[in-house]
Amino acid sequence: xxxxxxxxxxxxxxxxxxxxxxxxxxxxxxxxxxxxxxxxxxxxxxxxxxxxxxxxxxxxxxxxxxxxxxxxxxxxxxxxxxxxxxxxxxxxxxxxxxxxxxxxxxxxxxxxxxxxxxxxxxxxxxxxxxxxxxxxxxxxxxxxxxxxxxxxxxxxxxxxxxxxxxxxxxxxxxxxxxxxxxxxxxxxxxxxxxxxxxxxxxxxxxxxxxxxxxxxxxxxxxxxxxxxxxxxxxxxxxxxxxxxxxxxxxxxxxxxxxxxxxxxxxxxxxxxxxxxxxxxxxxxxxxxxxxxxxxxxxxxxxxxxxxxx
Ligand code: DON
Numbered sequence: 001x002x003x004x005x006x007x008x009x010x011x012x013x014x015x016x017x018x019x020x021x022x023x024x025x026x027x028x029x030x031x032x033x034x035x036x037x038x039x040x041x042x043x044x045x046x047x048x049x050x051x052x053x054x055x056x057x058x059x060x061x062x063x064x065x066x067x068x069x070x071x072x073x074x075x076x077x078x079x080x081x082x083x084x085x086x087x088x089x090x091x092x093x094x095x096x097x098x099x100x101x102x103x104x105x106x107x108x109x110x111x112x113x114x115x116x117x118x119x120x121x122x123x124x125x126x127x128x129x130x131x132x133x134x135x136x137x138x139x140x141x142x143x144x145x146x147x148x149x150x151x152x153x154x155x156x157x158x159x160x161x162x163x164x165x166x167x168x169x170x171x172x173x174x175x176x177x178x179x180x181x182x183x184x185x186x187x188x189x190x191x192x193x194x195x196x197x198x199x200x201x202x203x204x205x206x207x208x209x210x211x212x213x214x215x216x217x218x219x220x221x222x223x224x225x226x227x228x229x230x231x232x233x234x235x236x237x238x239x240x241x242x243x244x245x246x247x248x249x250x251x252x253x254x255x256x257x258x259x260x261x262x263x264x265x266x267x268x269x270x271x272x273x274x275x276x277x278x279x280x281x282x283x284x285x286x287x288x289x290x291x292x293x294x295x296x297x298x299x300x301x302x303x304x305x306x307x308x309x
Pocket of ligand 1: 065067100162261264
C-alpha cells in the first residue's frame with residue numbers, strides 16, 4: 001500500500017487538486033451559524049485497521065456533526081431497543097428525495113430510512129434515559145467512546161440556531177406522532193435531535209468512528225468489541241444505500257463506499273477491513289453533501305482502489 005509518507009502525500013495532493021471546487025457549493029444558511037464557516041476550509045484524516053493515522057489540511061478544525069450523527073444514534077437505539085423494534089418504526093429503503101422531505105411520510109406506514117430527518121427523529125425518540133439530560137449524556141458518551149475523544153462537546157450556538165429554525169423537523173415529528181409512529185413530547189424529542197446534530201467533531205474523530213465500522217464493530221487498537229457485528233453490518237449497509245440521500249446512487253458509482261454526510265460539511269466513510277475516513281469541506285451541493293469532500297473521496301477511491309463494488 002505504500003509508506004505512511006506516501007499516503008500522507010496522496011492526501012495532501014487530493015486536497016490541493018480539489019479545494020477549488022468549494023466554489024461550486026454553498027454554505028447552508030437554513031441553520032444560520034453554519035453559514036459562518038470558512039468556505040475554503042478542507043481537511044481529511046484516515047486511520048487504518050492497525051491504528052495508524054494519516055491526515056492533511058484542516059483536519060483539526062471543528063465542525064458540527066449534523067447528519068453524520070444519524071448512523072451513530074441508530075446504533076445506540078438498536079442497542080437500547082433491539083433491531084426488530086427499531087425497524088418496526090423506520091424503514092430501510094432509499095427515498096430519492098431530499099433529506100428533510102415530508103413527501104414520503106404521508107401515505108406510508110413509516111419513514112423510509114433512518115438517514116433522512118424523519119427516520120432519524122424517529123430513531124432519536126427511541127433512545128433510553130429518564131429525561132432528556134440523561135439521554136443526551138448517553139449519546140455524547142457513546143460518540144466520545146467511538147471517537148476516542150473525551151472532549152467532544154455540544155456547540156451551544158449551533159444547537160440554539162437549529163432550535164430556532166427547526167420547524168421542518170418539528171412538523172415531521174408532529175406528523176409522525178399523529179400517525180402513531182413515535183410517542184412522547186415532541187419538543188423534547190426534537191431538542192434531543194438538535195443536540196445530537198450540534199456535537200462538535202473534527203476529521204480525526206470521524207475517522208476514528210468510521211474505522212470501528214470498517215473493522216466490523218471492533219476497536220482496532222484496543223481490540224474491544226464496541227458494536228455487535230450484525231448491527232455494524234446493518235448500519236454500514238444503510239450508509240451505503242441511503243447515506244448520501246438522493247445522491248447515494250451516483251456516489252456509489254463514483255466513490256463506492258458506505259458514507260454519511262452532514263450539513264456541517266463532514267463526511268464519514270469506511271473502507272471494509274482497511275480504513276476509517278473523515279473528510280471536511282463546508283460548502284455543500286444541492287443535496288446537502290460536502291462538494292469538496294465528495295471530490296476528495298472520489299479521487300482517493302480511484303487512486304487507492306477503495307470502491308467496494
Ligand atoms: O436536521 C437538520 O436539517 C440538520 N440538523 C441535519 C441535516 C443534515 O446534516 C443533512 N445532511 N447532509
